Amino acid sequence: MDVRNNRRQAGGSSVVTANRLLDGRIVWLAEDGAWSGRIDAAQVFSNDGIEAVIDTATRRQQADGVVGVYGVQIGDDSTTPVPVTVRERIRAFGPTVHPEFATLTEGPPDVR
Amino acid sequence: MPLLENGRLVEDRWTTVGSDDTLPTTGPVIVPLDRLEDGLARPAGEKLGVALPSDADVAVLRAALPRLALVAVTFPTFRDGRAFSQARALREHLDFAGEVRVTGRPLPDQYEFLLRCGASTVQLPDGADPAVWAQAHERFTTAYQPSVRDERAEGFGLRRFLGQAAN
Amino acid sequence: MSAEILATPDTGAAPVGHYAYDQVDRAFLHDRVEQFRDQVARRLSGALSEDEFKPLRLMNGLYLQLHAYMLRVAIPYGILDSRQMRELAHIARTYDRDYGHFTTRQNIQFNWIRLEDTPDILARLAAVDMHAIQTSGNCIRNITCDQFAGAAVDELLDPRVHAEILRQWSTLHPEFSFLPRKFKIAISGSPNDRVAARFHDIGLVAKPGRHGTVFDVFVGGGMGRTPVVGVHLRDNLPEEDLLAYLEAMVRVYNEYGRRDNIYKARIKILVQALSAEGYREKVDAEFAAMDRARYRLPPETVAAIRARFGTPVLDAPSDAADRLAEARRTDALFDRWVRTNTHPHRAAGYISAVVSLKPDGGIPGDATSAQIDAIADIADRFSFGEIRISHMQNIVLGHVRQDQLHALWQELGRAGLASANIGLIGDIIACPGLDYCSLANARSIPIAQKLSARFANPALQERIGDLQIKISGCINACGHHHAGHIGILGVDKKGEEFFQLTLGGSAGNDAAIGQILGPALPEDATVDAIAHLVDAYLVHRTDGERFLDTYRRLGAALFKDAVYALA
Numbered sequence: 001m002d003v004r005n006n007r008r009q010a011g012g013s014s015v016v017t018a019n020r021l022l023d024g025r026i027v028w029l030a031e032d033g034a035w036s037g038r039i040d041a042a043q044v045f046s047n048d049g050i051e052a053v054i055d056t057a058t059r060r061q062q063a064d065g066v067v068g069v070y071g072v073q074i075g076d077d078s079t080t081p082v083p084v085t086v087r088e089r090i091r092a093f094g095p096t097v098h099p100e101f102a103t104l105t106e107g108p109p110d111v112r
Numbered sequence: 113m114p115l116l117e118n119g120r121l122v123e124d125r126w127t128t129v130g131s132d133d134t135l136p137t138t139g140p141v142i143v144p145l146d147r148l149e150d151g152l153a154r155p156a157g158e159k160l161g162v163a164l165p166s167d168a169d170v171a172v173l174r175a176a177l178p179r180l181a182l183v184a185v186t187f188p189t190f191r192d193g194r195a196f197s198q199a200r201a202l203r204e205h206l207d208f209a210g211e212v213r214v215t216g217r218p219l220p221d222q223y224e225f226l227l228r229c230g231a232s233t234v235q236l237p238d239g240a241d242p243a244v245w246a247q248a249h250e251r252f253t254t255a256y257q258p259s260v261r262d263e264r265a266e267g268f269g270l271r272r273f274l275g276q277a278a279n
Numbered sequence: 280m281s282a283e284i285l286a287t288p289d290t291g292a293a294p295v296g297h298y299a300y301d302q303v304d305r306a307f308l309h310d311r312v313e314q315f316r317d318q319v320a321r322r323l324s325g326a327l328s329e330d331e332f333k334p335l336r337l338m339n340g341l342y343l344q345l346h347a348y349m350l351r352v353a354i355p356y357g358i359l360d361s362r363q364m365r366e367l368a369h370i371a372r373t374y375d376r377d378y379g380h381f382t383t384r385q386n387i388q389f390n391w392i393r394l395e396d397t398p399d400i401l402a403r404l405a406a407v408d409m410h411a412i413q414t415s416g417n418c419i420r421n422i423t424c425d426q427f428a429g430a431a432v433d434e435l436l437d438p439r440v441h442a443e444i445l446r447q448w449s450t451l452h453p454e455f456s457f458l459p460r461k462f463k464i465a466i467s468g469s470p471n472d473r474v475a476a477r478f479h480d481i482g483l484v485a486k487p488g489r490h491g492t493v494f495d496v497f498v499g500g501g502m503g504r505t506p507v508v509g510v511h512l513r514d515n516l517p518e519e520d521l522l523a524y525l526e527a528m529v530r531v532y533n534e535y536g537r538r539d540n541i542y543k544a545r546i547k548i549l550v551q552a553l554s555a556e557g558y559r560e561k562v563d564a565e566f567a568a569m570d571r572a573r574y575r576l577p578p579e580t581v582a583a584i585r586a587r588f589g590t591p592v593l594d595a596p597s598d599a600a601d602r603l604a605e606a607r608r609t610d611a612l613f614d615r616w617v618r619t620n621t622h623p624h625r626a627a628g629y630i631s632a633v634v635s636l637k638p639d640g641g642i643p644g645d646a647t648s649a650q651i652d653a654i655a656d657i658a659d660r661f662s663f664g665e666i667r668i669s670h671m672q673n674i675v676l677g678h679v680r681q682d683q684l685h686a687l688w689q690e691l692g693r694a695g696l697a698s699a700n701i702g703l704i705g706d707i708i709a710c711p712g713l714d715y716c717s718l719a720n721a722r723s724i725p726i727a728q729k730l731s732a733r734f735a736n737p738a739l740q741e742r743i744g745d746l747q748i749k750i751s752g753c754i755n756a757c758g759h760h761h762a763g764h765i766g767i768l769g770v771d772k773k774g775e776e777f778f779q780l781t782l783g784g785s786a787g788n789d790a791a792i793g794q795i796l797g798p799a800l801p802e803d804a805t806v807d808a809i810a811h812l813v814d815a816y817l818v819h820r821t822d823g824e825r826f827l828d829t830y831r832r833l834g835a836a837l838f839k840d841a842v843y844a845l846a
Contacts, residue, residue: 021323023393024348062325067343085774086721087713091345095714097642097724101376169534191334191417193457197533200454205568221318221335228453241326251314254307256447257522258573267303268583270447 008073014050015042015074015081016057017091018066026091026103027066029057035066038104039092040080045071080104114242115213116234119223119249121242124235126161126182126213142184142213145172152179163215166194170201177206185231187216196229203230203260223248224274228259293664294589296429296677297358298443300408301587308405311412311451315339316398323395338418338456340411341397345717350392351414352404354668356424356442356466357385361655361664366407368651374400379651381636381644383708383759384463385423385668386414390715418456419449419529423465425473426669430631430677432623436492438468438485440585441521444576447584448522455529459536460544462529463501474670475786477509478502478762480546481528491578492518498528498558499550502756506792507547510555512562518581520566523574527565531558591663595628595680603630603681613688615737616699621684622675630681632662634674634691635698635706639735640728643709644672653694661687672708673701703740704748704813705731708759712752712769713776719752721769721776721802726750729806734813743813745825749784762786764827765812766793767805778805782812782838783830796835797843808842815841 008014016029027035028042036042045053050071058069072088074081083089094102115124128142129135135143135150140159143151145168151160161182162173173183183202185195195214202208214226214234223245226234236242253275254266266273300308315335322332336342340351352367359367367387371379374396375389382388392400404410413420422442429437445464449455455462465474466483476482482497493515500509516524532546535553550558607614622631634654636644646654654674658666661683662676669675674696679687691697700706707730710716712723727750734740749763753770760766766781777799784793800808813826815838820829830838 019343019347022395024343024346026346067329086776087345087719087771087774090713090722095346096722097714097728098376190331191457192538193417193454193533194538196454196457197530200530204570204573219331219335221314222457225451225453225456244321244326247317252307252310252451254303254310255453256307256450257452259453262573267301269580270444270584271303 008047008050008071011047012076013044013046013074014071015039015044015083016050016053016069017042017072017088018057018061018069021065021067028092029053035064039083040104042081044074044081047071047073113238114236114240116236116242116245117232119246122233126159128163128184140181142182148173148176152176161211161213164198166192166198168198170198170206173202174206177208180208180210182211182213183208184213184215184235187214187218190217190219190222196225199226199229199231200260220245220248224252224255228255228261230260293360293362293659294591295358295360295663295665296437296439296588296590297355297360298446298584299587299589305405305408308408308410309402311410312398312401312405315401319394319398334416334457336394336397337416338413339397339401340414341392341394342415343717344390344715345713346715347390348392348394348397349715350389350397350400350411351382352387352389352409352411353414353421354385354387354409355446356422356428356439357426357668357670358424358439359666359668361659361666363407363409364651364655364658364666366403366409368648368655370400370403371651372648378645378647380642380711381646381668381672381674383670383672383710383757384421385426385670386421387668388711390711412450413456415461416456417458417460417462419452419458419462419464422446422449423463423474423479423670425467425469426667426671426673426675427473427622427631427677428468428667430622430624430629431469432625433471434469434625435486436468438466438483440581440588441483441485441492441494441518442466443584443588444521444581445525448525454526455533458529458533459538460541460546462532462546464525470788472786472788472790475759475762475790476500477790478759478786479509481525482509488515488517490517492581494518494521496524496528499547499555500790501545501547502759502761503545504542504754504756505545505547506756506761507551508790508792509547510550512555512559519576519578520571522576523569523571524562524566526574527562527569530565531561535561589663589665591665591678593626593629593678595626596682597628599628599680599682603684606685610685612699613685615741616688616697617684619699619703619741620701624678626678628681629678630684632676632679632684632687633669633701634676634696635700636673636696637700637706637731638695638698639705640732642724643707643727643731646674650694650696653690653696657687657690657694660690671701671706673706699737700740702745702747704734704743704746705740707731707748707750708763709750710752710757712750712758716752716757718755719769720754720771721752721778723750723752723758723767723769726767726769726778726802726805730809733806733810743817743826745827746813748809759786760784761792762790763793764825764830765809767809770799772799776802778802780805780808780812780842782835783827785827794835797839800842811841812838 030036142161163184263272321327465479467474484495496512497509667675709723709727713719750767751758751760762784779799780796781793
């Protein structure tokens with residue numbers, strides 16, 4: 001997985017993301033250890049402990065049916081996690097050129 | 113390690129020796145390229161093979177080839193396709209008729225390619241499932257380009273029929 | 280209608296200028312689909328790791344992109360029949376989000392594909408003789424071709440039969456499926472290069488020789504982070520040696536191409552390292568050592584494959600040209616569209632029409648399922664059921680009767696496909712960019728949309744004239760920015776998008792790599808900067824000069840001032 005644009009910093013906090021193996025959709029590691037399709041369900045981790053979380057999630061990825069686990073730095077100043085980079089914001093909220101595919105609004109359900 | 117020939121497991125009669133191992137004086141052995149001289153110094157009639165690194169030009173074997181019964185080519189990873197060209201050059205340019213053995217980490221999905229480039233045997237990597245390899249052996253019956261196996265034409269154009277391939 | 284009388288192989292299909300499969304080809308594709316079905320099953324069971332599976336899915340055109348899997352379907356030499364086109368619409372509607380994206384390599388991409396659906400999608404494609412084989416991976420990719428092949432008045436030789444031969448030869452090639460890096464071949468049969476032959480790993484120009492078809496061979500061109508104009512390797516390669524010589528060329532690359540650094544692995548780097556002369560010597564040595572009889576391409580083989588191509592019977596009524604002229608006199612909008620969106624045909628009374636996939640403010644190369652179906656219907660009515668995809672991300676209908684062109688244009692208008700901007704500033708090439716692509720640094724599409732909206736006025740576009748804007752969202756240059764008269768490259772600065780402008784690139788006979796104008800600009804300044812460039816050109820051009828000509832005559836300084844002095 002390409003991690004050039006994650007720009008995780010030493011401090012602050014991050015969320016953990018991956019793609020689902022079956023359909024490739026973006027998922028976020030949630031409070032209960034499950035993977036959610038919505039970043040607003042993601043558990044926020046302090047960067048102090050995030051490497052361990054990523055390691056654990058990476059070891060579980062075949063069992064969890066996900067691929068390419070990595071951490072995404074988020075801004076400090078909002079209730080919903082908002083990634084600091086354009087790339088991760090597009091992953092989190094959907095392609096900017098198709099507002100109807102926005103992930104956190106009631107868009108069309110997946111075609112199948 | 114298990115050895116595959118024509119999609120079936122066969123017994124491996126060869127001993128592979130490393131750069132620092134003692135060279136047995138009798139029996140079929142595969143030596144690294146840098147010990148080819150040692151290997152050739154064994155008694156005539158003792159079967160000798162050589163392991164060719166993937167960055168070597170097969171032409172370095174030209175003089176020794178009449179004495180060699182086996183040349184091993186290798187895949188450091190399955191992505192590194194140089195061994196295909198080495199196997200083909202051994203067959204096509206050097207007319208090598210002995211065993212071309214594939215070592216390293218090829219994938220079963222590459223099996224047909226290997227055979228069509230002139231490989232005879234595959235030393236299966238750790239954890240490989242021979243059944244998957246056997247299946248790969250029979251999967252395709254058509255190819256679209258000539259190969260060193262000189263398969264017969266299938267209908268018109270470039271197509272070759274792989275089903276009853278030579279040997 | 281006379282178009283119903285067709286010379287075509289006994290396949291029951293329309294007389295389309297591509298190869299007609301038979302049972303052997305279909306059985307092969309079927310086996311290939313089943314192989315991939317097994318590979319997917321092995322991946323889902325965990326028998327294959329993602330690392331092991333990735334090259335296998337890539338060999339079937341399946342990427343994991345930003346939001347989902349992306350499936351890239353091959354359109355060999357850019358030619359489709361209407362039945363295949365409708366299947367693409369069906370796939371978009373059933374398995375994706377109701378649209379597809381035509382690419383600069385004449386393929387189509389679906390952006391929202393599920394891994395578990397992919398074997399079924401490939402089976403559906405196979406049912407219409409299509410596949411996604413080698414649309415990705417370090418192998419020989421889809422062979423691209425002139426979008427006006429077999430139709431253009433300036434063509435010396437229809438290159439599609441040889442494109443098909445190369446497609447077959449390269450398909451699951453035993454030796455060349457794990458090359459150091461991807462490998463792209465383009466072929467043209469016209470002295471006017473419309474395939475960017477000098478920007479390909481191998482570019483071939485076919486022409487008639489004294490004893491049959493011969494080829495001029497270019498090697499080592501490419502875009503990416505090291506843009507290089509290909510070198511001329513040899514002239515007049517005889518047809519019967521075509522495969523042997525290509526084997527030698529690719530074999531030298533497979534043996535000596537770098538594998539230690541992905542950014543230095545393309546053949547262009549090898550050709551630079553060895554020098555053109557050094558590379559040629561190695562190829563010639565390999566060629567001389569080969570079993571030439573084994574690799575010979577005999578004329579019977581070429582003829583057998585040519586016989587599988589449909590040939591339309593071109594018999595326009597004698598007044599077809601007059602009727603087109605009359606329609607142009609009475610309909611100014613149509614007249615404008617004809618000026619920009621057609622290309623001269625070799626046959627009297629015929630013309631090639633270009634359907635722009637660049638509507639004002641739209642996404643370059645995107646088409647909805649409804650539009651894809653509409654184009655299939657229009658092709659059935661007006662162009663023998665044949666559809667071509669151009670590397671400019673547009674659609675070409677190759678053989679249209681001139682007296683039917685007005686009716687065709689009206690049908691396109693009803694489908695929202697009548698933009699009159701081919702070759703103009705609105706005809707922008709753009710890669711998917713950061714909205715979709717996991718490699719991208721910046722978004723390409725929004726810039727294209729804003730530029731397209733800004734220059735939407737057709738009269739203004741015509742006044743500006745021939746101007747190619749090409750946008751890439753990263754240094755991999757899928758949007759061909761190096762070859763744009765104006766190139767735009769997205770770069771990442773601390774997680775934010777910036778855009779670097781290059782001027783003076785060209786993909787044609789005068790192939791050139793654009794030069795960087797100055798520091799990268801933030802997104803909101805980029806569209807204004809392009810407008811300033813255009814204004815400067817309009818002020819300084821002389822009669823008949825294209826933007827590119829003015830730039831070449833006057834140099835970068837005045838354009839640099841136009842962008843940065845005001846900033």
